[in-house]
Amino acid sequence: xxxTTTNPETLSVLDRPNSYIGKTVPRPNLDRLTQGRGLYVSDxxxxxxxxxxxxxxxxxxxxxxxxxxAAAKQLPGVIAVVTGPELAAVITPWVGVxxxxxxxxxxxxxxxxxxxxxxQGEAVAAIVATxxxxxxxxxxLVAVDYEELDAVTDMRTALDxxxxxxxxxxxxxxxFERSLDAxxxxxxxxxxxxxxxxxxVFGRHTGVTLEPRAVVADWNPGDSRLTIYQGTQAPHMVxxxxxxxxxxxxxxxxxxxxxxxxxxxxxxxxxxxxMATYALTKLLRRPIKYVADxxxxxxxxxxxxDHRCKGKIGVKRDGTIMAFxxxxxxxxxxxxxxxxxxxxxxxxxxxxxGGQYTTxxxxxxxxxxxxxxxxxxxxxxVGHPIACSVTEGLVDLAAxxxxxxxxxxxxxxxxxxxxxxxxSPSGLKFELLSHHASMDKLIGMMNYDALRAEQAxxxxxxxxxxxxxxxxxxxxxxxxxxxxxxxxxxxxQDGVAVRLDAQGSVICQTSITEQGQGSESLTAQIxxxxxxxxxxxxxxxxxxxxNTPYGGGTWASRGAGIGGEAALQAAKVLxxxxxxxxxxxxxxxxxxxxxxxxxIVNLDDGAxxxxxxxxxxxxxxxxxxxxxxxxxxLMATRHFVPREYPFAFTNGVxxxxxxxxxxxxxxxxxxxxxxxxxxxxxxxxxxxxxxxxGVVQGLGAALFEKCIYDERGQLTNxxxxxxxxxxxxEMPDIDIGHVVSPTFETELGxxxxxxxxxxxxxxxxxxxxxxxLKPFGAFIxxxxxxxxxxxxxxGRI
Amino acid sequence: MIPAVSISLQVNxxxxxxxxxxxxxxxxxxxxxxxxxxxxVGCEHGVCGACTVRVNGDIVRSCLMLxxxxxxxxxxxxxxxxxxxxxxxxxxxxxxxxxxxCGFCTPGMLVTxxxxxxxxAEPDRERIREHLSGNYCRCTGYQAIVDAVAxxxxxxxxxxx
Numbered sequence: 013x014x015x016t017t018t019n020p021e022t023l024s025v026l027d028r029p030n031s032y033i034g035k036t037v038p039r040p041n042l043d044r045l046t047q048g049r050g051l052y053v054s055d056x057x058x059x060x061x062x063x064x065x066x067x068x069x070x071x072x073x074x075x076x077x078x079x080x081x082a083a084a085k086q087l088p089g090v091i092a093v094v095t096g097p098e099l100a101a102v103i104t105p106w107v108g109v110x111x112x113x114x115x116x117x118x119x120x121x122x123x124x125x126x127x128x129x130x131x132q133g134e135a136v137a138a139i140v141a142t143x144x145x146x147x148x149x150x151x152x153l154v155a156v157d158y159e160e161l162d163a164v165t166d167m168r169t170a171l172d173x174x175x176x177x178x179x180x181x182x183x184x185x186x187x188f189e190r191s192l193d194a195x196x197x198x199x200x201x202x203x204x205x206x207x208x209x210x211x212x213v214f215g216r217h218t219g220v221t222l223e224p225r226a227v228v229a230d231w232n233p234g235d236s237r238l239t240i241y242q243g244t245q246a247p248h249m250v251x252x253x254x255x256x257x258x259x260x261x262x263x264x265x266x267x268x269x270x271x272x273x274x275x276x277x278x279x280x281x282x283x284x285x286x287m288a289t290y291a292l293t294k295l296l297r298r299p300i301k302y303v304a305d306x307x308x309x310x311x312x313x314x315x316x317x318d319h320r321c322k323g324k325i326g327v328k329r330d331g332t333i334m335a336f337x338x339x340x341x342x343x344x345x346x347x348x349x350x351x352x353x354x355x356x357x358x359x360x361x362x363x364x365x366g367g368q369y370t371t372x373x374x375x376x377x378x379x380x381x382x383x384x385x386x387x388x389x390x391x392x393x394v395g396h397p398i399a400c401s402v403t404e405g406l407v408d409l410a411a412x413x414x415x416x417x418x419x420x421x422x423x424x425x426x427x428x429x430x431x432x433x434x435x436s437p438s439g440l441k442f443e444l445l446s447h448h449a450s451m452d453k454l455i456g457m458m459n460y461d462a463l464r465a466e467q468a469x470x471x472x473x474x475x476x477x478x479x480x481x482x483x484x485x486x487x488x489x490x491x492x493x494x495x496x497x498x499x500x501x502x503x504x505q506d507g508v509a510v511r512l513d514a515q516g517s518v519i520c521q522t523s524i525t526e527q528g529q530g531s532e533s534l535t536a537q538i539x540x541x542x543x544x545x546x547x548x549x550x551x552x553x554x555x556x557x558x559n560t561p562y563g564g565g566t567w568a569s570r571g572a573g574i575g576g577e578a579a580l581q582a583a584k585v586l587x588x589x590x591x592x593x594x595x596x597x598x599x600x601x602x603x604x605x606x607x608x609x610x611x612i613v614n615l616d617d618g619a620x621x622x623x624x625x626x627x628x629x630x631x632x633x634x635x636x637x638x639x640x641x642x643x644x645x646l647m648a649t650r651h652f653v654p655r656e657y658p659f660a661f662t663n664g665v666x667x668x669x670x671x672x673x674x675x676x677x678x679x680x681x682x683x684x685x686x687x688x689x690x691x692x693x694x695x696x697x698x699x700x701x702x703x704x705x706g707v708v709q710g711l712g713a714a715l716f717e718k719c720i721y722d723e724r725g726q727l728t729n730x731x732x733x734x735x736x737x738x739x740x741x742e743m744p745d746i747d748i749g750h751v752v753s754p755t756f757e758t759e760l761g762x763x764x765x766x767x768x769x770x771x772x773x774x775x776x777x778x779x780x781x782x783x784x785l786k787p788f789g790a791f792i793x794x795x796x797x798x799x800x801x802x803x804x805x806x807g808r809i
Numbered sequence: 810m811i812p813a814v815s816i817s818l819q820v821n822x823x824x825x826x827x828x829x830x831x832x833x834x835x836x837x838x839x840x841x842x843x844x845x846x847x848x849x850v851g852c853e854h855g856v857c858g859a860c861t862v863r864v865n866g867d868i869v870r871s872c873l874m875l876x877x878x879x880x881x882x883x884x885x886x887x888x889x890x891x892x893x894x895x896x897x898x899x900x901x902x903x904x905x906x907x908x909x910x911c912g913f914c915t916p917g918m919l920v921t922x923x924x925x926x927x928x929x930a931e932p933d934r935e936r937i938r939e940h941l942s943g944n945y946c947r948c949t950g951y952q953a954i955v956d957a958v959a960x961x962x963x964x965x966x967x968x969x970x
Binding site for chain 2: 038039042043044045046047048049050051052054055145219220221222223224271272273274275276305306527528529530697698701704705706707708709731732733737738739740741742743745746769
């Protein structure tokens with residue numbers, strides 16, 4: 013509204029009466045999911061919808077000599093068989109690079125392979141039919157003539173001169189390299205009393221979302237619009253990419269995201285088969301549905317973490333860490349993924365190693381190489397688990413070398429809680445962290461000394477238990493520094509629109525998305541609190557590019573911190589607008605009024621003056637009764653993006669208590685503790701559950717999960733019986749504590765919490781296993797810690 | 810192709826007559842023919858548990874059973890268990906404890922949890938974890954689910970006492 017009156021905020025919006033901020037309240041709309049009445053893309057059907065199945069390469073690297081689809085096309089129910097060159101008529105190829113990752117290169121990738129396949133699982137033809145079963149029958153009738161080529165599979169030899177170059181146009185198999193040299197590393201190592209080196213090996217693993225990736229794409233030639241129903245974390249990004257490569261305006265594309273069966277970064281990318289599905293609906297002029305099956309998920313959902321990282325630490329006898337040095341290499345598959353690229357994880361490793369400690373001496377190199385395996389890209393925690401495992405593994409090795417307690421060495425080196433703001437050797441800016449307060453809290457929660465005593469007592473009975481500690485920092489609330497500056501059209505700002513309906517209920521449209529984290533809940537909690545409206549009266553709409561403000565979506569732990577702040581600011585504007593109208597109706601000053609429990613009340617005595625419902629009735633149906641000159645605006649929109657800090661860093665510390673069976677090599681997880689500082693906590697239960705879920709993903713990486721490729725580039729365990737994921741029987745209960753250091757860049761003060769669990773869990777377990785194995789002189793720097801790895805380290809096999 | 814076979818069965822108390830191809834699995838029959846999309850398909854090889862339904866009182870993975878095998882059977886899916894109110898307390902406990910995030914495993918998880926609670930009045934946490942160990946959840950880390958099942962068990966025994 014145009015009035016210049018302002019309502020001074022005597023109370024922070026966060027601690028208004030009946031605030032939902034900081035309270036555990038159930039997420040709205042959960043009944044829909046518990047009753048099986050959700051709508052996932054895999055549930056969707058549209059009139060004339062056809063199903064596509066992709067025929068995929070059985071080879072890691074091969075020339076396509078010819079494709080004979082004649083027999084397949086004869087099968088009743090088959091609508092079309094489309095090859096790469098045919099599809100290229102409606103969709104252009106892409107190159108997954110960003111300019112801020114200097115030197116990053118990749119080759120053009122097509123929606124369906126043209127002439128050559130570069131990994132086992134790359135699509136070579138699309139079979140479209142009236143049902144998926146018929147399409148699968150037809151796929152068996154398509155004859156593809158391949159000429160197998162040498163596959164590049166080992167990242168360690170990918171850069172050797174005798175290794176074939178996957179993309180001749182690129183000259184070599186090096187996608188990206190970054191080096192960093194801060195402080196005086198050589199002098200620091202020379203001054204160290206002990207220097208320890210180790211090579212850390214991380215298994216290639218993947219997200220295993222329970223609902224596979226799924227798309228229904230519907231090109232309507234009648235209105236020249238493409239509607240994409242997809243379980244994506246970033247609808248506006250998908251809109252941009254689809255428009256770019258189909259030659260459409262973004263306004264011609266609507267991306268709708270209903271319920272999503274798990275994401276974790278797997279669904280924040282645009283995959284070749286999804287692009288092919290968008291192109292097929294354009295080509296065939298009818299809705300096309302693609303749902304990956306589980307084998308396809310393993311072969312084409314991005315993989316992550318496949319790193320080998322040599323690390324070195326120098327330490328003084330008093331425990332002072334003098335320097336860190338790493339030399340990291342990772343193999344990302346044949347293409348840098350689009351549009352976020354496959355160099356980010358390696359880049360994060362360089363950024364994050366040693367970032368929780370005071371030493372300024374840090375040297376790092378990472379190399380990202382191409383290979384003929386499935387593509388790798390950003391998955392929950394991006395780089396954090398690697399950086400944390402390397403850093404915390406080195407710190408434990410150093411502690412062991414100088415015979416110091418692992419907690420003590422950390423206390424002597426973690427950045428002091430009063431040292432902020434400060435920066436890391438790699439240039440990360442820290443606004444306010446709480447490593448020491450977090451460590452103190454953790455030690456209290458786990459009763460560290462008692463556990464140590466128990467460990468010592470059990471060792472005498474030949475029971476080998478270990479304690480592992482892992483401190484970490486986490487990147488959250490990314491600004492444009494993450495992708496935008498590199499030229500990616502991935503928004504780092506988010507928008508929220510709030511409006512009142514004619515009965516005083518709130519409709520809130522936000523550009524962040526929901527995949528179960530609680531985006532709807534946190535938005536409703538913030539809006540309800542600021543407006544003084546019951547949460548049950550706030551309906552949140554998200555995941556629809558036609559019906560939400562423009563924004564980034566939910567990834568990189570940004571939903572609460574960025575989308576939440578936009579919600580807060582939008583609700584504040586609406587609140588002022590409402591109070592201005594109320595003041596006009598009541599012939600009062602807005603400053604004397606408040607909104608509490610869905611009613612306008614006197615600020616001083618809380619007496620109800622007018623129900624919000626009645627105010628809305630007047631505004632919408634009897635504006636003639638309002639004083640002249642008043643034009644109510646019961647809708648407000650605000651956007652937010654962090655500008656001061658490129659990332660809102662959070663911190664935390666985890667501890668694992670494990671038992672190792674030295675005869676079988678099995679590890680039993682007994683207990684796990686996490687202390688996390690994510691700033692303002694909007695909903696404690698949701699934060700804790702994000703952390704627990706993240707921890708368990710990290711525990712899977714620590715003990716079970718690995719995509720096992722053979723030397724020819726064949727993924728040998730692409731099913732859920734052979735690729736092990738954490739199940740309820742093996743997982744421990746996880747205790748969670750908090751320290752709260754809000755970010756002052758926002759009024760809300762919230763930082764992200766989505767990746768903290770994954771960041772430190774594997775490091776804590778690895779350190780615990782090594783602690784348990786200390787009497788045996790074994791120290792393992794490889795995950796997953798399978799029985800085979802442990803028994804090998806013990807020299808028993 | 811082998812011709813369709815006729816089946817006659819009860820689904821959520823409703824009499825169903827259908828002609829199905831012998832190769833059609835029960836999960837696809839429920840989802841695609843009966844539009845009961847609350848039964849989810851996660852792995853299609855019997856590992857993830859998302860497609861768990863009740864057949865003649867026993868829980869089965871509907872991706873591992875053929876529709877043709879269900880002639881004469883009585884099948885209950887999440888839709889039926891919700892409408893009958895049989896698991897309303899368990900569903901409420903899942904909501905209160907945030908024992909679901911994306912919700913894709915939830916129907917199968919609820920059917921499996923109810924199966925345990927029908928067999929054992931007060932299972933301990935280890936028993937709950939063991940009984941649910943064939944149902945994959947990538948989001949929660951399981952603790953909230955175990956809590957919700959345990960609190961439902963406690964409430965039911967308290968009420969029954």
